[in-house]
Amino acid sequence: MLSGKRILLIIGGGIAAYKSLELIRRLRERGAAVTPVMTRAAEEFVTPLSVSALAGEEVHRDLFDLTKEAEMGHIQLSRVADLVVVSPATADLMAKMAQGFAGDLASTLLLATDAPVLIAPAMNVRMWQHPATQRNLKLLQGDGVRVAGPNDGDMACGEFGPGRLAEPMEILAAIEVALADGPLKGRRVLVTSGPTHEPIDPVRYIANRSSGAQGTAIAEALRDLGAEVVFVTGPADAPRPAGVEVIEVETAREMRAAALAALPAEAAVFAAAVADWRMAAENGSKIKKQAGKLPTLEFAENPDILAEVSQMTEGRPGLVVGFAAETDDVVANATAKRTRKGCDWIVANDVSPATGIMGGSENAVVLISGEGNEVWPRMGKRDVAARLAARIAAALGT
Incomplete structure (x- = not known):
């Protein structure tokens, strides 16, 4: 090269x-x-x-x-x-x-x-x-x-x-x-990835099983097409992609701040599995176990990063792609999510335990857009990323 x-x-x-x-x-x-x-x-x-x-x-x-x-x-x-x-x-x-x-x-x-x-x-x-x-x-x-x-x-x-x-x-x-002389040369793309960790106290947190592998693969695929990628990741297990700008965060609020700071971008792919809830008030000290007594945990809703960016009146990326990790009624729930959030595309996948997708090396997705639904066969996460990156390049008119 x-x-x-x-x-x-x-x-x-x-x-x-x-x-x-x-x-x-x-x-x-x-x-x-x-x-x-x-x-x-x-x-x-x-x-x-x-x-x-x-x-x-x-x-x-x-x-x-x-x-x-x-x-x-x-x-x-x-x-x-x-x-x-x-x-x-x-x-x-x-x-x-x-x-x-x-x-x-x-x-x-x-x-x-x-x-x-x-x-x-x-x-x-x-x-x-x-x-x-x-x-x-x-x-x-x-x-x-x-x-x-x-x-x-x-x-x-x-x-x-x-x-x-x-x-x-x-x-x-x-x-x-x-x-690189790829079709996305000169295009700036934001990608979020991985889980977020929401502290309960100094030693415990709320999280999910996302490994960040799909987000990393998407960032690499976009990079390989010549895009300038800003990669905002939670504490994921997957290695960070080389050749992109990597921003490490922990909580949903930190991810929101980093994502907004990364704009403007011509496309944004929100592949992160952001925690929906956090503690209303994080305990400053470890919650001690007491025999016969359970702690009371009060939750608060985390910011909805996908919806906020999708509904921006100024500075909105030309293409906003969300992800929907579902265990039931995958297409119906993901279609409703796309309408509710206001994003252009939703990449829906079935993450019920029997699929082995959450944390695994393969994925099976449905790409949901205003033009209809595309059912993709089960394939490696890198292959999913390459196919999605090619679709993004085509949508941006390159």
């Missing part, structure tokens, strides 16, 4: 800059040409000699290099790449990109390029969570910039949380997706 492709790699300043060396090596292994650009801050963490040796090309550092500016070299650099990758993308670089600053070579190239751009953010957890950084992230995503990571993990500063640079192989997968 990367053979013959040219990557303009901008290395920002941060301790994670050392991972750029491994990324260059992996890109070269796959036949890509890498043109490296380093900020002055990046040189504090990795040497231009190391970067140049692995890339097999000169490292570009200065905006005003007189031997190149006679031919407007900084403009030419920005135009010959198939993809511009910023790794690590520091808070400072993201701010410059979002505001259109062009005070050094890296920011000038990013402002002058007409190639697609992928950033891999890396910074302290509090810098990542700062409202200014999150505003800049939304602006960049609105401009079509793709994002790989960041991951949760230990920081060099000793803190833990989101802000750790995605691993080189994860960034590589995102690069392959960005360069």
Whole structure:
């Protein structure tokens, strides 16, 4: 996929800059040409000699290099790449990109390029969570910039949380997706997946048996068609898909906030098995067992994410797909759900224990839309995902 492709790699300043060396090596292994650009801050963490040796090309550092500016070299650099990758993308670089600053070579190239751009953010957890950084992230995503990571993990500063640079192989997968020429190239799609956990007390929670396997497969199938996928997942057993933006949540309320924050999107697939209820008031301490006495649990209704997005008057995705996991009267209940929620399609499946579908590797679904019902044969969840992704691509007019 990367053979013959040219990557303009901008290395920002941060301790994670050392991972750029491994990324260059992996890109070269796959036949890509890498043109490296380093900020002055990046040189504090990795040497231009190391970067140049692995890339097999000169490292570009200065905006005003007189031997190149006679031919407007900084403009030419920005135009010959198939993809511009910023790794690590520091808070400072993201701010410059979002505001259109062009005070050094890296920011000038990013402002002058007409190639697609992928950033891999890396910074302290509090810098990542700062409202200014999150505003800049939304602006960049609105401009079509793709994002790989960041991951949760230990920081060099000793803190833990989101802000750790995605691993080189994860960034590589995102690069392959960005360069894919599938029918969904350039389309942003939201996918929710897995169960939610609703705390009862610090050690107990309400959940369901969803493994998240179908949601992961859908995200991968959409990714393979070139879509930019935002994957919001509860605490699922299934591995997270590579090459997509992954947002981890626990509760239904957290999933709602993450899903709404991921919009706008051209399509949204709500495959998550969101808990319908939560505790009206979570106990701050473990509920102790008392002989002969049962605790009284008072429930409250969780937000209905599918209905809320389906019924949005502004910013509604062009295609909203819901899932209906039923044990009785599958088609009738799912058809009523589609009407009630206001979504375009419902993917209905029978999850009664005898089917082995909930938590299993296969699925048997009925696709319910305004045009009627399609009964799909039982097949692997990856096959279901591929078929659904192809239908979504067709519906979006590609």
